[in-house]
Amino acid sequence: MHRFANPAQFNRLADAILPWAKMAFVLLLGAGLYYAFFDSPPDYQQGESVRVMYIHVPAAWMAMFTYMVMAIASFTALVWRHPLALLAGRAAAPIGAVFTALALITGMLWGKPMWGTYWVWDGRLTSVLVLLFLYLGYMALWQAIDEEEKAGRAASILALVGVVNIPIIKFSVDWWSTLHQPASVMRLDGPTIDGSMLMPLLLMAGAYQAYFVVVFLWRMKLEINRRKLAVARQAAMHASVGAE
Amino acid sequence: MAEFLNMGGYASFVWTAYGLSAAALIWLAMSSRKQLTETDDAVDAARARRRGEG
Numbered sequence: 001m002h003r004f005a006n007p008a009q010f011n012r013l014a015d016a017i018l019p020w021a022k023m024a025f026v027l028l029l030g031a032g033l034y035y036a037f038f039d040s041p042p043d044y045q046q047g048e049s050v051r052v053m054y055i056h057v058p059a060a061w062m063a064m065f066t067y068m069v070m071a072i073a074s075f076t077a078l079v080w081r082h083p084l085a086l087l088a089g090r091a092a093a094p095i096g097a098v099f100t101a102l103a104l105i106t107g108m109l110w111g112k113p114m115w116g117t118y119w120v121w122d123g124r125l126t127s128v129l130v131l132l133f134l135y136l137g138y139m140a141l142w143q144a145i146d147e148e149e150k151a152g153r154a155a156s157i158l159a160l161v162g163v164v165n166i167p168i169i170k171f172s173v174d175w176w177s178t179l180h181q182p183a184s185v186m187r188l189d190g191p192t193i194d195g196s197m198l199m200p201l202l203l204m205a206g207a208y209q210a211y212f213v214v215v216f217l218w219r220m221k222l223e224i225n226r227r228k229l230a231v232a233r234q235a236a237m238h239a240s241v242g243a244e
Numbered sequence: 245m246a247e248f249l250n251m252g253g254y255a256s257f258v259w260t261a262y263g264l265s266a267a268a269l270i271w272l273a274m275s276s277r278k279q280l281t282e283t284d285d286a287v288d289a290a291r292a293r294r295r296g297e298g
Contacts, residue, residue: 048252106261218276225283232290
């Protein structure tokens with residue numbers, strides 16, 4: 001793992017992965033949208049509104065996946081002080097925040113015609129809202145503390161504490177009574193959703209995953225550049241103090 | 245076509261969800277790419293300055 005602690009080596013690896021991830025995104029998105037709109041039936045109860053599922057569910061999955069990426073990066077940064085791990089957490093946070101906001105907004109737009117309301121304070125919706133606040137809090141901590149190392153440590157601790165929210169999101173529909181439907185794909189006894197709907201759902205989930213890889217690698221490279229510029233600024237400051 | 249766009253009467257919910265998702269994902273990708281290009285240029289400029297000083 002420490003092989004990729006070298007930013008130059010990481011950038012080379014990222015540059016090799018990026019074209020493939022971009023291609024995968026375009027292909028998966030194209031196929032996903034085709035199946036979502038033209039090759040999957042309307043739901044027998046929800047009608048055409050079920051097509052919101054093909055963007056809502058992948059956004060919700062990515063919101064949780066990205067949080068786990070951020071939490072693992074934070075753990076790695078705190079325990080092993082891996083130089084790129086802090087940057088990985090910081091790079092992932094805005095992507096996770098966007099996916100979480102999209103899961104909430106598309107869920108509201110699906111909920112209104114199906115439940116008759118945009119919002120209910122039940123376990124699932126509230127725990128996903130808490131996830132959004134955790135992302136925003138993590139990003140705010142990075143901004144609020146001037147010293148990068150301290151900011152990174154505080155944000156990483158918050159990310160680790162927030163991990164407890166992930167199983168709450170997942171199992172909230174089983175633990176508490178809710179308007180939200182229970183899991184129909186990620187179940188121990190296999191998916192209960194029909195294959196004609198599972199196909200576009202998985203294709204769109206793949207497209208979102210490929211999108212994550214592309215934007216995450218861009219943001220990692222961006223964070224590496226920011227770190228380089230901070231070091232260069234510090235070196236220039238020391239040089240000017242030394243010259244005086 | 246009109247039937248497709250109407251989405252069985254749920255057009256405003258379905259198309260708003262897709263439109264907002266597209267807008268948010270495009271905005272995040274474009275702003276990330278733009279910031280990366282700007283910092284790439286700044287790193288190159290810093291490197292050139294250092295070479296000039298050396």
